[in-house]
Amino acid sequence: MGAAGIGDPDFPSDGNGGYDVTHYSLKLAYTPSSKHLAGVASISATALHDLARFNLDLSGLHVASVTLDGAPAQFTREGSELMISPAAQLAKGAKFTVRVAYSGTPKPVRGSSNLGTYGFIPTSDGAFVVCEPNGAKTWFPANDHPADKATFDFELTVPKGLTALANGELVAGPVTTDGKTTFIWRERHPMVTYLATMTLGDFALRTGTTPRGLANLAAVAPKYNNQLDRVFRLSGRITDYWSTVFGPYPFSSTGGVVDDLNTGYALENQTKPMYGGFIPDESIIAHELAHQWFGDSVSIKRWNDLWLNEGFATYAEWLWAEHNRTITAEQVFRGRMSMTSSPIWNYPPGKARPDDLFNESVYTRGAMTLHALRQRIGDATFFKVLRTWAQNHAYGHATTDDFITLAERLSGRQLDSLFDVWLYKRGRPEWPERPRRQTRPTPGNSRPTPTPTASPAPTRQAGPYRR
Template identity: 65%
Template sequence: MRVGRRRVASLAVLVSVFACTPSDMAATGGTGVAAASGALGPLHGPAYGSSRHGSPHQPRYQPGAPGIGDSDFPTDGNGGYDVAHYALDIRYTPSSKQLSGLATVQATATQGLSSFHLDLAGLRVGRVTVDGAAARFSHEGDELIVTPARPIDRGAAFTTAVTYSGTPRPERDPANLGTYGFIPTDDGAFVACQPNGAKTWFPGNDHPADKATFDFTITVPEGTTAVANGEQSAAPVTSGGSTTYRWRERHPMATYLATATIGKFELRQGTTPDGVPVVAAADPRFHASLGKLYTLSGEVTDYWSKVFGPYPFSSTGGVIDDYQAGYALETQTRPLYGGFSPQDAIVAHELAHQWFGDSLSISRWKDLWLNEGFATYAEWLWAEHKGGATADATFRAFHARPASDPIWSYPPGRARPNDLFDQSVYIRGGMTLHALRKAIGDETFFELLRTWTATHRYGNVTTDEFVALAERMSGKDLGPLFDAWLFEPRRPASPVT
């Protein structure tokens, strides 16, 4: 999620900087795409037909779909396989802005595959192999189309290796999402990829419905630091003027949450009071903020572990970079703060996402309120925990907005692809949870949150699943409540206090 630095003037009771919508983010320019093609000869073996598979008209092997099936983002992700693991070995030179990489993608076919797609934008592909054998490939727009030397059976595990290089070009969508992806900076790169910017620096299945574990090997000029997700799997090694960093995220992660942020960073490492490892990093310009980021990240992580259930990952922390992104992103285990010292509410928001958005990931972008509404409500809970405005006072202040306010005409239960990060997804999403809390009571509500995070830990979720669980645990028909708060284009009545 993106938390902007803009203050919500109409809500005096909030002391935090609240969520900005993408329209608040200025960005210009476009995205270029390199084209390439492989040069292998004809495939070996039959690609179609099999007496083992029903009708002769039903091919045994077919091309994988160029999208994962999200109607709002039809070319995001890919069909025909599930990724289990990415091993990304990249080298980046800030002075020339040149990136070279070898991505090794371990996956399982969910159908017989004659060919399949990987998402990759703006980089040149030199070679592709599947299970060690050279594969034919073509690069059409953001789609890398791979034809293996032999077709892949349904249920078979296979490994694809892609060698690539070029100058990363971030995605730019000024009307909606701003600038995101692999963003070159003067001393490195700010890498924040929501919703579909992972394709700007590695080939993959770029949609949150297909999560995988990650290994990162990142080589940069000596004196430069590379920070990724998870924990360092080996000590940095310096040789020949370059330093190689190795990080590993052993828990499943959506591609947009992967980062390889590079720059001149100061690091602070330790543990939270409850023993969770902490890694905090800051550009020297934000040296004065490093101590607070380290301490606050630990405090928030431990508190949310009591409210939402056990922390789902093996480390926590954050990174403050000097790039003026104007937003933050909940990159798994290590939220990014783009060019500002985050206020307490923003840290509380991004770390709440480790449960809601990272461990529990949405299956389709239309359900984004399950990420942003929950993290926004976490801000209100944090303020109340620290002696500020109560969640109820914050709710009532927002509900006092006039019926003409734009948040009432945008039902947050169906995030719009051309306005994905609208304030309604955040504010009305959070208000939905408070209305639910009023309807079912505190004891059931907070038990519901812990059951939700435990039941779907490391998986994918939908709004229908949350509604069904809330009704089962409360014993109430909650359809009218969720319809009013999530799906009606008008201001709902205030719940009874």
């Protein structure tokens, strides 16, 4: 039997064991006026052991039929589990395709104040689809956990006049017939399910390339039309810069989407970061685009390692400020250290908690961990660690232990105590390091140039939340 969960102790019902998905082919039609979604999902997978039954995650929607390799398969529903019983047992190593026809009104997940509302969120003219941590199941059947990555095809049909956006690149369409328009998108690089999107509505688009020649797409709701060119230019410029710091961009396109829905957060949907109801500043764009390396290409296996995503992307905000000669990462670090009564000191970020997953400590103290490492091993080795991390684990998964092992190998230092105090201990670290002269990475050169001084960093200002 395939287990009902993938084995994450903090999210025991998320994902499913017993198989590995290699590809999702999603054929979806959505009508905003009725909020009705009709879908056919074809899911290609490999059995990891003998399977008399396996599960998919799917929440709320009505399932009309299930076939396995073209033959009808029995299925039952229990909560958010779609349980499928093949006519004959699947042998370990067998490749199979399950096809699920379904329909209904998607219901987003309304989580804690920390998580907010996520998943398939209807809007006045379409939908805003942002699924972290486990909202993919609100609109397609999936192995809904980051431990199982797959490639995706999306065939999206919407009323004429609307635009349907998904991950990757547009490979066909738009084609309009009988008042409906179809867009076909393809993400050929492996992707975790929470990064998948089918955001749709009335959007102004700008397509082109970054200065370095990477495909770039910006989309904004009518309310933000005057920001379209700015989002396009910034997304391109920041993506190009990160490729000089973190290594080659891991995907085939970049960009950003601003919708008129006040979610209060942004999400790093693969190739198309989403901004919910606000114009992102440079810092937020830098954060979400850094995730394309850290979180999207290099993904976590378990949610308690979330600092590997959010700490890295937050530190990228500090690096972007250094690049702009606004403030150094050292000054931001000192500013955070001066907050002696901050609640981040009571939340060790190396074990993100399921009831408080996106705690500020996972972001800020996670970033401070990286800066403490930079202080200890020096800039040349530190930036080599970041580039090697992104390269060695591209399109795969990694853990905190993997990162520590890499940092120790490249630096030739024992770093257990550093990571222990920053990631796993309560309390503000008594950090003895003397600040080194901080520098910012120079594109194409392992010898960074000095960054000028600036005023100390304030605490993070209130505003849109980064995921």
